[in-house]
């Protein structure tokens with residue numbers, strides 16, 4: 001079942017959706033959420049979509065079964081999606097609109113504004129009146145919701161908790177005494193599973209960093225990345241780690257470079273505009289061969305662009321941004337599990353190759369919450385940088401076969417060196433001669449020459465000799481996976497490849513994949529077809545491009561329709 005809650009930013013749409021999501025999760029159901037709201041703190045259309053099931057959920061779905069709207073604007077935004085059999089819960093009498101009578105659409109008017117404002121004298125509790133109505137209509141567990149209200153509003157005072165509990169009850173009572181349930185939707189509790197945890201994408205990145213051994217995190221707050229810092233600021237100090245809010249993104253990456261130079265695993269989190277500012281120091285980290293991780297939670301660009309929306313348009317910047325030739329690794333997360341495991345992988349790669357690693361996420365994944373299998377920490381492999389063990393003249397940048405050379409930490413006996421952005425010799429002394437620049441550039445690139453062979457195999461699914469092959473990276477994978485299932489049911493011969501390493505482009509996997517299908521399609525959330533272009537240049541595979549750039553993620557239906565069109 002998919003429930004959508006829509007209203008004005010500041011009206012508590014997000015709190016309402018979060019509570020429904022958490023109550024469903026506690027009832028043992030699988031949960032996946034999607035939210036979208038404007039960049040303003042108050043005003044504009046805010047939406048929260050919750051999908052619950054007894055089965056694993058792959059994406060936010062195509063549309064909703066139940067739509068709860070707090071105002072006329074939210075109704076206008078959703079009215080065209082109200083299909084026969086769907087349910088509309090809306091604010092009436094006393095609201096600011098009357099819905100049209102659409103055939104087959106079940107309408108439940110609930111006077112949310114009147115009950116909260118007039119009866120209870122608490123306009124802010126309108127959302128809790130709606131929550132009570134939804135709870136009663138669709139059998140959400142009442143005790144869970146009451147606990148969640150207590151937990152959510154505790155910090156605002158006992159009277160706020162009390163008022164919201166009364167609002168919840170008032171909404172439920174209105175339904176009991178005024179409405180007759182005529183729809184078929186219920187939330188039926190399932191067997192709760194102990195091995196599940198519920199996380200958002202940004203929380204999962206924070207948890208991954210903590211598990212990977214990150215003990216220093218510095219950032220400048222930016223939507224939609226800030227929650228990584230919020231999460232780490234609560235949990236990193238418990239393991240003697242430090243979170244710093246720097247004065248800007250340049251300073252934050254500078255601090256991360258300082259920390260990693262001092263031997264501490266370090267990370268920053270940002271979004272496109274922040275990554276822009278970090279580019280010069282990214283080159284420095286690569287030149288000085290210092291391991292670090294940057295989580296770039298992409299939003300719509302360019303410039304300040306669409307701060308609260310989703311795009312996959314930082315790929316060129318992540319892969320190629322910067323002056324001069326320098327290697328870096330770019331990974332892309334598609335799911336909450338990826339956010340956790342790929343953050344660990346990012347640290348492992350950074351440490352192993354002494355290189356900056358960028359992890360791409362995006363706005364929708366950052367705030368999406370989902371139940372995932374509790375990670376088994378005993379099975380997680382942690383890699384640490386090759387350490388200088390003393391003896392002989394220390395050559396920080398010794399030219400080795402793998403390109404990787406042992407690294408000391410400041411103060412280590414015999415391990416003194418200058419981490420420099422200038423071209424340098426083996427002992428880190430400035431050196432500008434042509435042979436040194438060539439030798440050292442080759443050393444730096446040699447480190448990741450065999451990266452694809454040393455990385456886990458790229459996941460692939462579907463028909464071996466497909467009529468169509470889809471290569472999908474980042475969040476778009478979720479819609480593709482769901483569309484793949486539906487295409488298989490309809491007998492369409494489609495194959496899909498899901499790279500997590502997006503730069504350097506996994507050339508062998510892509511060429512192998514392309515040779516097994518008739519045509520290749522690359523859907524992505526950007527105008528230029530950024531991954532399609534990298535694939536064409538690096539792997540020589542010219543894919544059909546399918547680009548959306550409205551700030552919203554793909555739905556499975558959009559992918560399914562494109563697959564059908566291309567195969568035809």
Ligand code: COA
Nearest residue numbers: 009010011012013014015037039040041046124125223307
């Ligand atoms: N009683 C008391 N307080 C309530 C309440 C109730 N019944 N329902 C909600 N609230 C409070 C919430 O606790 C929250 O306050 P808090 O932040 O102190 O916890 C606040 O009202 C907003 O409610 P919430 O449900 O979280 O969000 P919303 O649906 O009203 O939407 C946002 C507001 C999220 C859209 C908006 O605040 C926002 O963050 N916009 C994006 C800003 C941004 O990132 N811009 C980009 C800058 S570059």
